[in-house]
Amino acid sequence: MNNLFLIAYLDLKESIRAKWFLVYSLVFGGMIALFFIAGVTESQVMGFSGLSRLLLMYIQVTIVILPIFILITTVRSISGDRDNHILEYMLSFPISLKQYYWGKIIGRFITVYLPVVFAMVVAVVYGFMKGASIPWDIFFLYTGLLFALSSAFLGIAFFVSSFVKSSEVALGIAFFIWIALLAFIDIALISLMMQQRMDEQLIIFIAMANPMEIFRVAAISLFDPELTVMGPVAFYILDLMSQSAFVLLSIAYPVLLGLVFAFFGFKIFKKKDLV
Amino acid sequence: MIKTTNLTKKFGAHVSLDSVNIEFNKNESIALMGANGAGKTTLIRSILGYYHPTSGGVSINGLDPIKERVKVLENISFVPQLPPPIKLSIAELMQYISVSAHVDTELITHYANEMKLDIKANLNKSFFKLSGGMKQKLLIAISLAKKSNIIIYDEPTANLDPKARDDFYRLLKQNEDEKVLLFVTHRLEEVKDLVNRQVYMDLGKIVSDERVGS
Ligand SMILES: Nc1ncnc2c1ncn2[C@@H]1O[C@H](COP(=O)(O)OP(=O)(O)OP(=O)(O)O)[C@@H](O)[C@H]1O
Ligand SMILES: [Mg+2]
Numbered sequence: 001m002n003n004l005f006l007i008a009y010l011d012l013k014e015s016i017r018a019k020w021f022l023v024y025s026l027v028f029g030g031m032i033a034l035f036f037i038a039g040v041t042e043s044q045v046m047g048f049s050g051l052s053r054l055l056l057m058y059i060q061v062t063i064v065i066l067p068i069f070i071l072i073t074t075v076r077s078i079s080g081d082r083d084n085h086i087l088e089y090m091l092s093f094p095i096s097l098k099q100y101y102w103g104k105i106i107g108r109f110i111t112v113y114l115p116v117v118f119a120m121v122v123a124v125v126y127g128f129m130k131g132a133s134i135p136w137d138i139f140f141l142y143t144g145l146l147f148a149l150s151s152a153f154l155g156i157a158f159f160v161s162s163f164v165k166s167s168e169v170a171l172g173i174a175f176f177i178w179i180a181l182l183a184f185i186d187i188a189l190i191s192l193m194m195q196q197r198m199d200e201q202l203i204i205f206i207a208m209a210n211p212m213e214i215f216r217v218a219a220i221s222l223f224d225p226e227l228t229v230m231g232p233v234a235f236y237i238l239d240l241m242s243q244s245a246f247v248l249l250s251i252a253y254p255v256l257l258g259l260v261f262a263f264f265g266f267k268i269f270k271k272k273d274l275v
Numbered sequence: 276m277i278k279t280t281n282l283t284k285k286f287g288a289h290v291s292l293d294s295v296n297i298e299f300n301k302n303e304s305i306a307l308m309g310a311n312g313a314g315k316t317t318l319i320r321s322i323l324g325y326y327h328p329t330s331g332g333v334s335i336n337g338l339d340p341i342k343e344r345v346k347v348l349e350n351i352s353f354v355p356q357l358p359p360p361i362k363l364s365i366a367e368l369m370q371y372i373s374v375s376a377h378v379d380t381e382l383i384t385h386y387a388n389e390m391k392l393d394i395k396a397n398l399n400k401s402f403f404k405l406s407g408g409m410k411q412k413l414l415i416a417i418s419l420a421k422k423s424n425i426i427i428y429d430e431p432t433a434n435l436d437p438k439a440r441d442d443f444y445r446l447l448k449q450n451e452d453e454k455v456l457l458f459v460t461h462r463l464e465e466v467k468d469l470v471n472r473q474v475y476m477d478l479g480k481i482v483s484d485e486r487v488g489s
Contacts, residue, residue, distance in 0.1 A: 006374045014362050087360040089414075092323060092355075093376045202374040274325040 007103025015111040017158050024112075027069075028119040029124070030106065031061060035123070039131055050123040050136040052223070053128040056122065059142050061218045062116060062133050063212060064182065066146070067153045070112050071174035075155035076167045077104060078269065089275040097274075101266050105158055113150045117143055138222055141247065145215055148254040152211045155258030159265035163272070181212045202237055218250030276300055276425060276455050281331035282480055284317055284479075293404055293479035294331065301424070304378055304456040306466050310412050315459045316356055318476070319429055323353060323455075335425070336399040349376070351419035356429040356459070358410035360403040365394060367415065378421045386416035407434035416445060426450075429459045444469060475486035 001009070015021050032054075035041070040054045078101075081087045120142060128134055156177060164170040175273065189207055192198045207213050216236075225243050237246060277299040284292040305370055307315050320326050322345060323334055323341030333340055337379055340347040353385045361368060369380045382476065387394045391414040397405065411434050416424060426447075434438050447456065447469060463473070475483040 001374050003375055006371065010367055010467065013367060015363075085355065085357055086361055088320070089353075089356050089359045089361065090371070091325070092348060092351065092353040093372060094345045095375045096345050127363060246304055271327075273327055275320060 003099040004103045004106070006109035006112060007100055010104040011104050011107030012110055017106065021111065021115075023071070025115045025119075027065070028062070029122070030127070032036050032119045032123045036126065041127055048236070049084055049130040050135075050234060051124060052138055053125060054127065054139050055135065055142055056219065056223065058120065058123065059145065062218075063149065063215050063219065064145065065118060066112075066149055066182070067212065068175070068178045068189070070138055070150065070153040071111075071157050071160075071178055074108055074154060075160050075170040075174040076109065078158065079164045080167055080168055082275060085275065091274055097270055098266070100271055101158075105154065105262055108158075109150060112154065115152070117145050120146075142219070142223055144251045145218055148251045148258075149211070149215055151258035152254035152261075153258070155261035155265070159268075162265035162268040172237040181210050185210055186213070201236060205236065208237075211257060214250045214253065218247055221247055221250075277333050278455075279321070280334070280445065281320060282320060282328055282333060284316075284475065285312075285324055285329045290380055290479050292321065292328075294333050294483060295479070297474070297481055297484070299455045299457060301453060301455060302388060303472050304451055304470045304471040305458060305474055306463060306474045307457060307459045307474050308461065308463065309482075313476040313478055314479040316354045316429055317479075319353075319427055319457070319459065321353065321482065322427065351425045351427060352421045352423040353393065353427045354414045354418050354429065354431040356409070356433075358414060358434075362401055362403060364399050364401055365405075366398040366430070368413075369394075369406075369417075372417055372421070376421055380450065382420035383413075383416050386415060386419045386446065390416055390447055391440060392416065408436060408439065412439060415446075419446060425455045425457070430461065432460075432462075432465070440465065441487045 036052050040057060041050050069224060078087075081090070091097075120139070124134055125138060145173075157174065160170060160173050164173065186207070189203050192201055193200065210215075221243060226238070241249070278299055279295050282292055282295040283290070293314075295314075295318065309315055309317070317326065321328060322335070322340060324333070324344050334347040335347045336350070338347050339357055348476065361465070363371065369383055372378050372383070373380045384394050392409055394413070394416075397409075401408065411431055415431055417429070432443060435443060444466070451469070456469075458470065470487070472484070472486050474481060
């Protein structure tokens with residue numbers, strides 16, 4: 001076995017045994033179960049119904065809670081192992097830092113990505129057995145969006161993990177990043193917009209650079225190809241590119257963002273003392 | 276085999292290693308001694324390539340332990356001062372070591388038996404759930420099974436009962452030929468029969484270095 005996959009495999013095994021993983025899986029699995037119990041698939045709101053509506057609700061909740069889950073569980077991975085001298089021993093074996101770092105990322109990625117997709121698959125299968133039709137386009141879009149969302153925040157988390165000194169600081173930073181992307185940036189931009197101090201297009205550009213914002217828009221884009229939920233902003237976006245180009249961008253950009261952060265995290269990891 | 280040149284390591288304003296020049300060669304068994312905080316662990320971690328020196332450098336068989344980490348570590352066995360709280364099970368830890376360092380797991384089991392540690396009964400136990408002494412026995416067994424020509428121990432006997440210490444020294448005696456054995460210890464009398472060189476450190480400097488008959 002290659003060292004990279006060895007590390008990914010062992011990290012995966014270790015995570016699956018951890019308590020946070022149990023909670024994590026229960027939250028996403030439980031959410032789907034709750035939607036079925038509450039009869040979401042039978043109701044008809046805003047013109048769409050059945051599994052499409054269930055998946056939309058699922059992704060909207062997931063966009064909010066998946067990032068904080070990923071940040072909190074991952075932001076301590078490297079810094080924690082450094083703190084309690086695990087790195088000192090594990091890295092005394094002939095493994096390159098590259099294999100160690102990227103192996104950890106791959107293992108962690110599988111750990112966080114599989115349960116959220118699996119919950120969605122269960123929903124689709126169960127819904128299908130109950131007679132609903134399967135909205136394949138939405139299913140595939142969301143599989144892609146969740147992939148992108150997981151990559152972006154995993155990259156950010158490993159970046160933070162590579163330089164923080166203590167676990168408490170890491171948690172604080174994680175929480176700050178989450179709340180900033182979730183709300184602060186929007187609030188700041190809205191107030192700027194109202195004061196008309198800044199060019200509107202620039203504001204939109206900044207808003208869309210936020211991975212959480214681009215997900216929100218992309219998640220709704222199949223239901224609402226004209227992006228009317230976004231009000232006038234949609235005009236600028238669809239002026240710039242087609243709707244399918246926008247969907248591709250909403251997946252490609254966060255993946256790239258995650259890779260860039262992970263890469264800088266690796267540079268720092270290599271440059272700093274290991275223990 | 277190991278050579279440091281003007282090796283200096285500072286943490287902030289604190290100088291942990293102060294321009295250390297020392298060489299360790301084949302067939303040497305060295306007791307590295309000195310008060311708490313003298314810089315012994317810092318020296319060892321620099322040899323393993325964990326610290327980026329503030330100035331000066333380390334070379335192991337001519338290689339830089341940071342730039343050529345994989346090549347250098349293929350030849351080093353190491354047991355740290357504190358057994359880390361690794362969450363992997365014993366079986367997984369052994370898998371990690373056998374794949375990454377090509378160590379024969381049968382051999383680990385063999386040395387563990389010599390140290391009176393029953394691995395088979397604990398295979399699925401998490402490493403950090405073993406007792407302090409059991410952890411050290413396993414790490415020692417691994418270090419012996421990994422056939423390296425540099426063996427570094429940072430006070431490995433702290434948690435061992437007297438019987439286990441004897442086993443350990445007996446196994447080391449059988450394994451020290453043609454090697455560098457670097458041994459951090461506070462109890463010279465225990466390793467006296469084993470070592471042929473005694474190095475004392477204080478305040479980040481080598482203050483005495485003598486060869487002793489053995
Ligand atoms: N990561 C670090 N950050 C800051 N200071 C450090 C760090 N590592 C070691 N030091 C300092 O360097 C000095 C030497 O520490 P070191 O661990 O090398 O001592 P030692 O000789 O191994 O002591 P002991 O016998 O207690 O194990 C100490 O004063 C310690 O506080
Ligand atoms: Mg020490």
